Amino acid sequence: MDNASARNMWGDYLDKHLEDAFVEAPKTIHFCDNEKDANECLDLVLKNVKRATSPSLLGLQLRNEPLPKIGDFLVITDWDGKAKCIVKTTTVKLKPMFSIDDAYAQKEGEGDKSLAYWKKTHWDYYTRELAEFNREPRESMIVVCQEFVKVFG
8 A cells, every 4th residue: 555544544444353454455545536526425435325336347447457346445535645434345236327226326325316416427427537548438338336334434
């Protein structure tokens, strides 16, 4: 881990959870691609409202990032990189964007928690994310539906 605050938070977590002492060090992330949304999503996780995130499979592939796995830990930071909490992945499902439903939008916890809000904000995000690769989102593209629980912070 390059991020000192994430390393310190992971150490604090391990002090209380020796059962995870041999787990691979978690990835450190912030949500979204801008400060306002990143910090709002973080706040929702801290309040246990946001319990899922949805990267595009294509975006992960184009950036050569691995698929998340059940049991993975993530240190979530604010936009400035200050570690705020740790989450543990509980579910990973690959779904076409058109099949995302109201229940999943609720787990994302953003905006008014509606499916319409989820589709609009994620379509806009995927458009920005894929633009650097000269690609565009499609209703049929695969979304990585990653559910998690906050375990520390």
